[in-house]
Amino acid sequence: MEYPKVELHCHLDGAFPDRLFVRYCREDGLVPAGMSDEEWLADHVMNDTMTLSECMGLFGLLTGLLQTGERLEELAYEVLMDMYEAGTRLAELRFSPQSHINPELTMEDAVKAVLRGRQRALETHPDMVCGILLCMMNLGQNLGTVLNNTKTVELAAAYKDQGVVGIDLAGDEIATPIESYAEQFALARKLGVRYTIHAGEAGPASNVSFAISQNGGRIGHGIHAAEDDAVLDALVQNNILCEVSVTSNVYSRCVPSITEHPIRRMWDKGVMININTDDPGLMGIDLKHEYDVIAGMFGFTERDFILSNLYSARASFCEGKEDIIAALTKALHECA
Numbered sequence: 001m002e003y004p005k006v007e008l009h010c011h012l013d014g015a016f017p018d019r020l021f022v023r024y025c026r027e028d029g030l031v032p033a034g035m036s037d038e039e040w041l042a043d044h045v046m047n048d049t050m051t052l053s054e055c056m057g058l059f060g061l062l063t064g065l066l067q068t069g070e071r072l073e074e075l076a077y078e079v080l081m082d083m084y085e086a087g088t089r090l091a092e093l094r095f096s097p098q099s100h101i102n103p104e105l106t107m108e109d110a111v112k113a114v115l116r117g118r119q120r121a122l123e124t125h126p127d128m129v130c131g132i133l134l135c136m137m138n139l140g141q142n143l144g145t146v147l148n149n150t151k152t153v154e155l156a157a158a159y160k161d162q163g164v165v166g167i168d169l170a171g172d173e174i175a176t177p178i179e180s181y182a183e184q185f186a187l188a189r190k191l192g193v194r195y196t197i198h199a200g201e202a203g204p205a206s207n208v209s210f211a212i213s214q215n216g217g218r219i220g221h222g223i224h225a226a227e228d229d230a231v232l233d234a235l236v237q238n239n240i241l242c243e244v245s246v247t248s249n250v251y252s253r254c255v256p257s258i259t260e261h262p263i264r265r266m267w268d269k270g271v272m273i274n275i276n277t278d279d280p281g282l283m284g285i286d287l288k289h290e291y292d293v294i295a296g297m298f299g300f301t302e303r304d305f306i307l308s309n310l311y312s313a314r315a316s317f318c319e320g321k322e323d324i325i326a327a328l329t330k331a332l333h334e335c336a
C-alpha cells in the first residue's frame with residue numbers, strides 16, 4: 001500500500017549523497033591521484049567494524065566539506081530531493097550551525113543557507129512538508145559552546161517563520177550530563193521554540209527520564225529506556241515519540257547487536273516510534289533499508305508502519321501537515 005513516509009531524525013552532514021561527497025572531496029583535493037570514486041567511497045562508509053575514532057574522523061571530514069553557504073544550500077536541497085524520491089512527504093532535517101563557522105561564515109549565514117536549500121526543495125515539490133531543526137551540541141560546558149548553544153536557541157526563534165521548526169541537543173551524550181542543558185531548554189520554552197533531545201542513545205535510561213521531564217514531546221533514539229520498565233511506562237504516559245534509527249544504533253554500538261535492539265519491546269509496550277535513517281550517507285543506507293530491516297528482523301507489519309508514520313506526523317514540529325495526517329489516517333483504516 002502507498003502511504004506518505006515521515007522522517008524526523010536525519011542529520012544533514014550525515015546524509016551526503018555519494019555524488020556530492022565525491023565531488024566535494026575532489027574539489028578539495030582530498031582524493032589521492034589515481035583513486036576511483038568507488039575506491040574512495042568504499043573507504044568512507046561507516047560499518048559495524050569501524051572503530052570509534054574512525055567514525056569520529058569520518059564526521060570530521062564531512063563537517064570540513066561543509067564550510068560554505070553554497071555547499072550547505074546545495075546539500076540541503078539534494079538531501080530533501082532524495083528523501084522525496086524515497087517516498088518521504090514530511091521531513092525534518094537537522095544540523096548544527098556552530099559546526100559550520102569560519103571567518104567567512106557565521107551561524108546565522110549557515111542557517112540562511114540551509115533554509116535556501118529547503119525553499120528550493122519546496123518549490124520543486126510543493127506537496128512536501130519540511131522543516132529544519134537546529135542542533136545544540138553536547139561538547140562540554142566550556143564558555144564557547146555554551147554561548148553557541150544559546151545562540152542556536154535564539155536563531156531558532158528568529159527563523160521560526162522561515163522554516164526552522166525547532167532545536168535538538170546532539171553531540172556526545174555521555175561527555176557532559178544532559179541536565180547541564182536545562183537552561184537552554186528553559187530559554188527555548190520561553191521563546192516558543194519546540195525541541196527534541198538526543199537521549200538514551202549511548203547514554204542511560206536516566207537521560208531519557210531527564211528528556212521526558214523537559215516535556216518536548218519527542219526524544220532522539222531513547223532506546224536505553226528499555227533497560228527500565230518505569231521509564232518505558234513514562235514514555236507512554238507522557239505521549240513521547242522516540243525517533244529510532246536501528247542501523248545507526250548498531251553501527252555506533254549503542255546496542256551490542258541488531259538482534260538485541262529494543263525496538264520491538266518498545267513498540268509492544270506502546271511507545272510511539274518514528275523510523276529514521278539518522279545518517280544515511282555516512283552509513284550507506286536509505287529509509288527503505290530501515291523498513292526492510294524492521295519488517296524482517298522485528299516483524300513489523302504494514303499496519304505497524306502506517307501507525308508509526310501517523311504518530312510521527314502528529315509529533316512533527318512542522319505546520320501544514322494536515323493532508324499527510326489525513327492520508328495516513330485513511331491508509332490505517334484501509335489496512336485494518
Ligand SMILES: [Zn+2]
Pocket residue numbers: 009011170198220278
Ligand atoms: Zn541523531
